[in-house]
Amino acid sequence: MNISSFEILSLLYLIGSVTFILGLKMLSHPDSARRGNTIAAVGMGIVIFGTIFLYSENGNFLNNKTLIFVALLLGTIIGTRAAKVVQMTQMPEMVSIFNGMGGACAALIGMIEIHHVQSGETSRLVAITAGLIIGTISFSGSMVAWGKLNGRFKDKTFPFQQYINIGMMLVILALGAVIIFSPNVHPSVLYIELNLCILYGVLFVLPIGGADMPVVISLLNSFTGVAAACGGFLYDNKAMLTGGILVGSAGTILTILMCKAMNRSLTNVLIGSFSSNSSANTSSPDNPDEHYKEVSMNDVAVMMTYAKKVMIVPGYGLAVAQAQHSCHDLEKTLEEKGVEVRYAIHPVAGRMPGHMNVLLAEADVDYSKLLEMDDANTQFSTTDVVMILGANDVVNPAAKNDKSSPIYGMPILEVETAKNVIVNKRSMSAGYAGVSNGLFYQPKTSMLFGDAKTVLQELVNEIKHNVN
Amino acid sequence: MEDTIKMLTHAITIQTVYVVVLMIFLGIEVISNVPSILHTPLMSGANAIHGVIVVGAIIVLGKAEPTNYAALVFGFLAVFLGTLNVVGGFVVTDRMLEMFKKRTK
Structure with a gap:
């Protein structure tokens, strides 16, 4: 009886592992992505219920089933609700929170299991301690990332921060070794270790610029994957092991891909060179006469109505202002007047790769109108008006021309080849990289200040009622 | 008996390491063309x-x-x-x- 239930469970775990791999594979193709997500979710359900009913240790099945089901039910209700209510613009924050919850879960498991092992069970102790450390760091790091994304925390740096972080990591590892080799050590050591890990997570994320948060979240995501894999070692549980390692490695690759899209290395993101060498770029050397010109709503309306082709470049400002629907309205209004409208999407526009695609898709913008960077760059020369909505660094020509610029080498949208450029921003302040943008001072560029949503609504009105 | 247990644990560990290494490669492979x-x-x-x-x-x-x-x-x-x-x-x-x-x- 016992053996057979163990065998069934092993088979269910195998099915679970396969669905995770298949799901992740399908998630990487647009057509199959949604099905892939569903398949992985079904596999997860099989693994969870299989564990509840079939898991046994030394012949004993699991107790406290009522408690387990209550916790599952509560988590399901609240999790579903939170995921349904969240605004599309706040997706990165939501992912960060869920990731933190996974980390906290791993840490809690470690805190309980550490009391159940005897000294000498080194491999189990390593798995527990590693899960505890990684889970805790992932939890506190994710919470800080969440706070930074929604503006609750500001970037903070202090002298010798990198050295303090390295020192702290060494202390954490040393204390971890103490716990592994003498598990009956005074409980206070465990609490000191926990608090150090929480503090480390905070200090690790706090100095990293807000624009780099997606990279950090992706990295913490792979941390939590490794923490889950530690649980897999601990229970010799293949579903946890495969799922955890898969996310650990895929998450790391995804992190590197995101860095690549921004033409930066991971070390550069983590240490944050922006603050250290931006002094050379506070004023752009190409533009000695830093004059920008403003333009009236009516002028923009006329310019766009009589254009043949308009290209919209969305950026984070569009996401913040929730202006995706107004943006679609502008597109429809212009198309009714016979203007061709396209969107130029930079791979890292917004706060996450793909962020703009998700947002515009929410507003029912036709997918075929979204151009990726290379396509867009070939079309700017035949474009009459480029409308930049809250994007900055991704259209900064310094990335091409100015070797001393911290964003030098990043691929950009070459909007300056178009006939006219209209930039909508809230103010003249620099973008996330802290670099001034020479584009704003070029003769063909006009500034249209204001919140993206308000500006777009007024613009649509203007085109509808006051042009011809 | 003790030897058997040792061998068994050893086998499990090796098997686990195999799974880990293969999963790392699989994770990289699956994500690379996204x-x-x-x-x-x-x-x-x-x-x-x-x-x-x-x-x-x-x-x-x-x-x-x-x-x-x-x-x-x-x-x-x-x-x-x-x-x-x-x-x-x-x-x-x-x-x-x-x-x-x-x-x-």
Whole structure:
């Protein structure tokens, strides 16, 4: 009886592992992505219920089933609700929170299991301690990332921060070794270790610029994957092991891909060179006469109505202002007047790769109108008006021309080849990289200040009622 | 007898290392050709999958003695948080991808 239930469970775990791999594979193709997500979710359900009913240790099945089901039910209700209510613009924050919850879960498991092992069970102790450390760091790091994304925390740096972080990591590892080799050590050591890990997570994320948060979240995501894999070692549980390692490695690759899209290395993101060498770029050397010109709503309306082709470049400002629907309205209004409208999407526009695609898709913008960077760059020369909505660094020509610029080498949208450029921003302040943008001072560029949503609504009105 | 156990543990460890190494390669292989528009949903989907940690939480809670209140409370909390990770993760990903589907019409 016992053996057979163990065998069934092993088979269910195998099915679970396969669905995770298949799901992740399908998630990487647009057509199959949604099905892939569903398949992985079904596999997860099989693994969870299989564990509840079939898991046994030394012949004993699991107790406290009522408690387990209550916790599952509560988590399901609240999790579903939170995921349904969240605004599309706040997706990165939501992912960060869920990731933190996974980390906290791993840490809690470690805190309980550490009391159940005897000294000498080194491999189990390593798995527990590693899960505890990684889970805790992932939890506190994710919470800080969440706070930074929604503006609750500001970037903070202090002298010798990198050295303090390295020192702290060494202390954490040393204390971890103490716990592994003498598990009956005074409980206070465990609490000191926990608090150090929480503090480390905070200090690790706090100095990293807000624009780099997606990279950090992706990295913490792979941390939590490794923490889950530690649980897999601990229970010799293949579903946890495969799922955890898969996310650990895929998450790391995804992190590197995101860095690549921004033409930066991971070390550069983590240490944050922006603050250290931006002094050379506070004023752009190409533009000695830093004059920008403003333009009236009516002028923009006329310019766009009589254009043949308009290209919209969305950026984070569009996401913040929730202006995706107004943006679609502008597109429809212009198309009714016979203007061709396209969107130029930079791979890292917004706060996450793909962020703009998700947002515009929410507003029912036709997918075929979204151009990726290379396509867009070939079309700017035949474009009459480029409308930049809250994007900055991704259209900064310094990335091409100015070797001393911290964003030098990043691929950009070459909007300056178009006939006219209209930039909508809230103010003249620099973008996330802290670099001034020479584009704003070029003769063909006009500034249209204001919140993206308000500006777009007024613009649509203007085109509808006051042009011809 | 002791030797058999040692050999068995050894076999398990080696097997586990195999699985880990293969999974690392698989993870890299699976992700490498992703178009950048899918980065966000993919990250979110991977986020949901590492919620499999909830299995560990279920085991911990299921093994807790009825009088071990610390284990019961922490275990309950762990299952709850793990479920948030799993369910929230999958639902958010589905919501993102639902929009992608609409646009292809």
